[in-house]
Amino acid sequence: MHGPELSPSTIAVAAGRPARVPGGPLNAPITLASALVPGGGSEYGRQGNPTWDSFETVLGALEGGRALAFSSGVAASAALFDLVPIGAAVVAPRHAYYGTIAQLVERDRRGQVQLRLVDIDDTAQVIAACEGAALVWIESPTNPSLEIADIEVIARAATQAGAAVAVDNTFATPLRQKPLDLGADFVVHSASKLLAGHSDLILGAVVTNDDRAFRAIEKRRTVLGAIPGAMETWLAARGIRTLHVRLDRAEANAKELHRRLSASPRISHSRYPGFGTIIAFEVVAGPAAAQKMTEQSDIITYATSLGGVESTWERRRRHPGEPTSVPEGLIRLSVGIEDVEDLWLDIQNVLAAVA
Numbered sequence: 001m002h003g004p005e006l007s008p009s010t011i012a013v014a015a016g017r018p019a020r021v022p023g024g025p026l027n028a029p030i031t032l033a034s035a036l037v038p039g040g041g042s043e044y045g046r047q048g049n050p051t052w053d054s055f056e057t058v059l060g061a062l063e064g065g066r067a068l069a070f071s072s073g074v075a076a077s078a079a080l081f082d083l084v085p086i087g088a089a090v091v092a093p094r095h096a097y098y099g100t101i102a103q104l105v106e107r108d109r110r111g112q113v114q115l116r117l118v119d120i121d122d123t124a125q126v127i128a129a130c131e132g133a134a135l136v137w138i139e140s141p142t143n144p145s146l147e148i149a150d151i152e153v154i155a156r157a158a159t160q161a162g163a164a165v166a167v168d169n170t171f172a173t174p175l176r177q178k179p180l181d182l183g184a185d186f187v188v189h190s191a192s193k194l195l196a197g198h199s200d201l202i203l204g205a206v207v208t209n210d211d212r213a214f215r216a217i218e219k220r221r222t223v224l225g226a227i228p229g230a231m232e233t234w235l236a237a238r239g240i241r242t243l244h245v246r247l248d249r250a251e252a253n254a255k256e257l258h259r260r261l262s263a264s265p266r267i268s269h270s271r272y273p274g275f276g277t278i279i280a281f282e283v284v285a286g287p288a289a290a291q292k293m294t295e296q297s298d299i300i301t302y303a304t305s306l307g308g309v310e311s312t313w314e315r316r317r318r319h320p321g322e323p324t325s326v327p328e329g330l331i332r333l334s335v336g337i338e339d340v341e342d343l344w345l346d347i348q349n350v351l352a353a354v355a
């Protein structure tokens, strides 16, 4: 049923449903079980759960590989980092998600990996760093700087250099970017964001079409126990059913808000990569005004997460872990699916109040 000819919208709605049997449910049930009857794929709840399968099937179908769900996005990336041979070099974007960088810096300090930080939008610099590396980690667009990597060119060079390539596809989602088709070996997601889409759970995933790597990552998950909850995977599978509709609406809002922010004399340097739902900008009046602005909005919620149906924003440097190369006053705005005129009015009101 899920041939390559189906559109992603149809896959998002149709994949990962139970077999059609008379009287059976259309959606995978929430299976709360620590033990399962032996003879199937899993007989203990740490090895597998039918509710995970539903989420993994639809995400895998969208990305063009096989998915494994994890308890969080950082647990998914940790499972991949665990597969890097001890002491090997890992290339990663300077401005990757700070939880990703924190893990790599810690592993570097312990001598587990050699971390090579690069500007991911400088393709020549990234390719030069691939020499002798075991893993090239790409995040594109980056969080929160919104730099774009040339995934296809980097993946080709990295593969030639013998390095595996992983792409954090949280911001783009498989509806805007399919890293496995561009030559990557792994896709990583924080499903807590756009995939689930309602700011109500924490969940991660790794997707690959390399069977050996799939088994190794699955084993890592079972051994370390960074497993998802049945409830979280059920909610995320439900969220994915509307991903294309939410993304289209939020993206249209984001494009319009970026256009208006770019034209505003009170805003400097509005960044938007041309797709997706995240905008980053600075306020001419400075970081203190930016902080106040985010705390005073009515409709846009002052919050750290992103990718939900509701718009949220925050000044990123309020987090001590954010790199100092991110401007002190930079606000990251995650655009939701509200009416764009209401959002713009909210922004204008707080801008007038603080700047």
Ligand SMILES: *Cc1c(COP(=O)(O)O)cnc(C)c1O
Residues within 6 Å of the ligand: 072, 073, 074, 075, 097, 099, 100, 139, 143, 168, 170, 171, 189, 190, 191, 192, 193, 202, 203, 204
């Ligand atoms: C949130 C996020 C993560 C981490 O995911 P969690 O689900 O919070 O563990 C990783 N990468 C990006 C780009 C993110 O935005």
